Amino acid sequence: MNFRKEGVAATDGTEGAVHENVNHIKRIPGYLAILVCLAAYIASMSDTLTTAIGRFKTETNTVLRTDRQRYGDLYGMSYLPRFRKNYNALHKVPVAQCSGQKNLNLFLLCDSYLFTYAVADSFYCGVDNFSYINNNGGKKSIGGLDVAHNNILLLEFTERFFSTLASDKDSSNYLLNFLTIDSISNLPSKRSIAKSTNSFISAVKELKSFFFKPALGTNMEFLVWETGLFTPLREFKASLIFNLFKRTDQKVVMGQNFDRLFFVETVDSSFMGSSFREIKDIEIERDIKNLNAVYDHYKKFGFTEVYLSIIPNPVSVFEPTYKGMNYNGLIPRIEKHPNLKMKAISVYNEFKDAPERFYQPSDTHWNTEGLKAWLEKFNGILASYNVK
Amino acid sequence: MLFNSLQFILFFIIVTISYWYLPGKYRWGLLLGASCYFYMAFVPVYILILGFTIVIDYFAGIYLEKIDPRYKKLFLIISLVSNIGILAVFKYYNFINYNIDFIFKQFDSETPFAFLKILLPIGLSFHTFQAMSYTIEVYRGTYKAEKHFGIYALYVMFYPQLVAGPIERPQNVLWQFHLHNTYDFENMKSGLMQMAFGMFKKVVIADRLAILVDDVYSAPGQKNGLTVIVAVVFYSFQIYCDFSGYSDIGIGAARTMGYKLMDNFNSPYLSKSISEFWSRWHISLSTWFRDYLYIPLGGNRVTTLRWYFNLMIVFLISGLWHGASWAFIIWGGLHGIYNIVGIIKNRWLKKRGYFQQNLVLYKVTNILFTFILVTIAWIFFRSPNMSTVQTVFKQVFNFTFKDRIDSVMNNTEIIFSLLLIFFLLLKEKYIAVVETTKTNRFYFWFITTIVCCYLFGVFSNNQFIYFQF
Numbered sequence: 001m002n003f004r005k006e007g008v009a010a011t012d013g014t015e016g017a018v019h020e021n022v023n024h025i026k027r028i029p030g031y032l033a034i035l036v037c038l039a040a041y042i043a044s045m046s047d048t049l050t051t052a053i054g055r056f057k058t059e060t061n062t063v064l065r066t067d068r069q070r071y072g073d074l075y076g077m078s079y080l081p082r083f084r085k086n087y088n089a090l091h092k093v094p095v096a097q098c099s100g101q102k103n104l105n106l107f108l109l110c111d112s113y114l115f116t117y118a119v120a121d122s123f124y125c126g127v128d129n130f131s132y133i134n135n136n137g138g139k140k141s142i143g144g145l146d147v148a149h150n151n152i153l154l155l156e157f158t159e160r161f162f163s164t165l166a167s168d169k170d171s172s173n174y175l176l177n178f179l180t181i182d183s184i185s186n187l188p189s190k191r192s193i194a195k196s197t198n199s200f201i202s203a204v205k206e207l208k209s210f211f212f213k214p215a216l217g218t219n220m221e222f223l224v225w226e227t228g229l230f231t232p233l234r235e236f237k238a239s240l241i242f243n244l245f246k247r248t249d250q251k252v253v254m255g256q257n258f259d260r261l262f263f264v265e266t267v268d269s270s271f272m273g274s275s276f277r278e279i280k281d282i283e284i285e286r287d288i289k290n291l292n293a294v295y296d297h298y299k300k301f302g303f304t305e306v307y308l309s310i311i312p313n314p315v316s317v318f319e320p321t322y323k324g325m326n327y328n329g330l331i332p333r334i335e336k337h338p339n340l341k342m343k344a345i346s347v348y349n350e351f352k353d354a355p356e357r358f359y360q361p362s363d364t365h366w367n368t369e370g371l372k373a374w375l376e377k378f379n380g381i382l383a384s385y386n387v388k
Numbered sequence: 389m390l391f392n393s394l395q396f397i398l399f400f401i402i403v404t405i406s407y408w409y410l411p412g413k414y415r416w417g418l419l420l421g422a423s424c425y426f427y428m429a430f431v432p433v434y435i436l437i438l439g440f441t442i443v444i445d446y447f448a449g450i451y452l453e454k455i456d457p458r459y460k461k462l463f464l465i466i467s468l469v470s471n472i473g474i475l476a477v478f479k480y481y482n483f484i485n486y487n488i489d490f491i492f493k494q495f496d497s498e499t500p501f502a503f504l505k506i507l508l509p510i511g512l513s514f515h516t517f518q519a520m521s522y523t524i525e526v527y528r529g530t531y532k533a534e535k536h537f538g539i540y541a542l543y544v545m546f547y548p549q550l551v552a553g554p555i556e557r558p559q560n561v562l563w564q565f566h567l568h569n570t571y572d573f574e575n576m577k578s579g580l581m582q583m584a585f586g587m588f589k590k591v592v593i594a595d596r597l598a599i600l601v602d603d604v605y606s607a608p609g610q611k612n613g614l615t616v617i618v619a620v621v622f623y624s625f626q627i628y629c630d631f632s633g634y635s636d637i638g639i640g641a642a643r644t645m646g647y648k649l650m651d652n653f654n655s656p657y658l659s660k661s662i663s664e665f666w667s668r669w670h671i672s673l674s675t676w677f678r679d680y681l682y683i684p685l686g687g688n689r690v691t692t693l694r695w696y697f698n699l700m701i702v703f704l705i706s707g708l709w710h711g712a713s714w715a716f717i718i719w720g721g722l723h724g725i726y727n728i729v730g731i732i733k734n735r736w737l738k739k740r741g742y743f744q745q746n747l748v749l750y751k752v753t754n755i756l757f758t759f760i761l762v763t764i765a766w767i768f769f770r771s772p773n774m775s776t777v778q779t780v781f782k783q784v785f786n787f788t789f790k791d792r793i794d795s796v797m798n799n800t801e802i803i804f805s806l807l808l809i810f811f812l813l814l815k816e817k818y819i820a821v822v823e824t825t826k827t828n829r830f831y832f833w834f835i836t837t838i839v840c841c842y843l844f845g846v847f848s849n850n851q852f853i854y855f856q857f
Contacts, residue, residue, distance in 0.1 A: 233842075244801070
């Protein structure tokens with residue numbers, strides 16, 4: 001190994017370095033490489049840039065497009081080409097066809113099953129005022145409820161999220177606090193007053209969250225690596241590993257007939273959201289108690305009715321006996337529980353009878369038919385308020 | 389920032405090219421800034437702890453040189469106490485408190501001290517030991533105190549070896565930061581090749597073996613004897629490839645900028661005895677303990693019993709260095725016992741004239757036996773608690789020839805993993821360093837290694853095992 005340490009200790013600060021000897025033109029590729037890498041860093045640090053680039057990559061038809069969601073989110077995790085099928089995307093969900101007055105205020109606490117696709121009053125019957133928040137930690141304060149209207153609150157969860165949420169004490173508290181009245185919540189707290197006086201600390205925090213963003217690595221991989229240009233390479237690797245080792249991405253599990261993908265958290269029983277995690281009766285009783293507390297809280301708040309809807313994990317309806325494990329029956333056990341005060345919008349039975357109609361083989365979400373089936377059921381209930 | 393991440397690759401490109409484009413006198417500033425960013429990418433606030441020890445040790449070094457020899461020891465103690473104090477608070481406080489609590493619980497009471505809810509700063513043990521080596525060397529007069537604060541800070545923080553070593557000495561590396569290295573394509577090629585092979589060891593071998601190892605260690609009681617034995621053997625290679633892979637990437641990254649860091653591994657699983665194993669495994673740590681603990685304790689130039697005592701002390705502390713738990717202490721103690729038994733065995737054999745090291749069979753048997761001993765000790769290292777250790781041993785002893793491997797890996801993947809291990813051992817035996825002087829050969833091997841890393845690598849954000857220390 002020719003290891004040279006022939007550089008000289010600095011005396012006048014000009015000798016020894018290669019910078020004097022290298023032609024500047026030869027350096028141009030190096031400068032370009034630095035620029036490109038720096039640009040990737042800065043774009044990944046900035047939320048605005050990341051969002052804008054993300055939107056561009058989703059909408060463009062060039063090789064820069066991202067294929068992550070194009071054929072379903074599970075395809076985007078596994079990149080198995082056998083699931084690169086025409087994706088029955090949720091673009092053409094019909095608006096609700098309802099007659100009668102609009103006399104409902106609808107409030108949704110929902111996850112990606114709804115907020116990605118159906119968050120406008122046009123999807124819901126008789127809705128005059130519509131609002132929603134993401135149940136993944138979102139909070140909202142409102143100016144109070146309009147008592148001249150029927151106020152409807154819907155809590156929509158995917159099964160895996162409900163299972164995780166119900167078993168966690170802090171999450172139950174979250175359900176009691178995601179909605180607050182303006183007059184209380186808008187008062188500046190002592191803490192926030194103190195915060196505003198200490199602008200130096202907040203500036204440091206802002207700098208920290210910019211330069212050392214926890215999502216920096218993920219953002220960078222999305223910006224640099226998630227383009228159609230690399231899709232063939234990713235698919236080649238995914239096929240090779242699958243054909244050799246029958247292994248896919250660790251977040252994805254293959255169905256027993258190799259015809260569909262499931263999200264690992266819904267299958268592996270060590271995850272709280274798994275359809276196969278053993279759930280004892282005492283746990284169901286606790287969930288019902290928590291849900292009833294939430295129901296009482298929002299009824300007191302002024303809501304006319306509070307509804308609950310749990311959308312099945314695909315594996316619960318496709319393969320309820322996956323590799324010898326048995327579905328824990330969370331949805332029927334909750335929905336049919338005699339003490340549950342909330343009314344359930346249930347699609348479990350329909351989905352169980354013909355699951356392939358309602359789910360994509362390469363997505364954790366439902367397809368247009370699934371959403372339509374659910375909307376029909378919910379709009380049927382909303383329409384009953386119009387009759388009144 | 390993990391070495392096996394896109395974030396690091398971009399960081400490396402920016403830093404390395406900028407390094408060569410900058411005039412020599414500014415390079416230390418670039419490297420120091422980059423190293424700060426690299427470290428802060430884990431938990432930014434912990435840079436303050438590192439900064440604190442750097443300031444203390446920098447001034448301690450300067451005063452150690454200037455001050456009346458009678459007070460030198462005082463400054464050394466101040467420096468060592470501040471370093472070890474930080475280590476004690478962040479790494480050992482809760483462990484000590486758990487043990488106090490255990491004793492109190494025997495008397496139906498509980499510890500009067502609160503438990504700390506703090507994250508261990510990443511690589512704390514590594515940079516603390518590196519900083520300590522500086523003050524000790526200055527105290528001994530074998531190295532002059534560094535006057536340039538930035539260069540001294542860079543010695544502690546140099547990003548390629550900041551979080552998982554090699555634990556450097558000032559006489560090996562500090563002076564190199566004063567040089568204005570000239571660009572050398574040979575260094576660039578060999579550095580890049582070493583990085584690529586380090587990456588191969590990490591993402592292709594270590595992280596693939598981890599799939600089976602993690603599965604088995606998460607519930608060893610549910611696996612049969614054969615599966616547990618395979619996992620135990622795989623872990624030996626996982627930890628080696630993980631740690632030596634990290635060292636290779638670090639040493640290679642430094643070399644691309646013209647710096648030479650010490651080797652940290654030298655085919656440890658080809659060792660014929662435990663003492664040889666420790667001269668080939670984590671060399672920078674074992675030589676640290678040799679120079680700053682074992683020899684000051686008297687080394688082997690004492691009575692036999694005292695020699696054994698010295699060995700035990702060194703290995704027990706080495707275990708504790710790795711982690712604050714009894715499992716690590718037992719792991720260290722086990723290696724201490726292995727060493728002492730090895731010494732007794734060699735003396736006994738020598739006395740009776742059985743010492744025929746040249747026989748191939750003798751060599752192979754010793755290599756295998758050493759590997760088995762090391763592998764048994766790794767069970768303590770890998771298990772999250774002592775009950776897992778018990779279960780693993782129980783399952784190993786329950787092995788029958790009817791057992792079939794019951795794991796998340798299919799047979800092809802297990803055979804592939806075994807082939808990787810075989811390939812690794814062959815390479816270690818016959819090709820210590822991939823030759824890169826011929827540029828075409830370099831490009832061929834470099835590109836092949838990178839393609840293999842991509843195609844067969846497991847990219848699951850697996851941290852390097854030694855980061856936790």
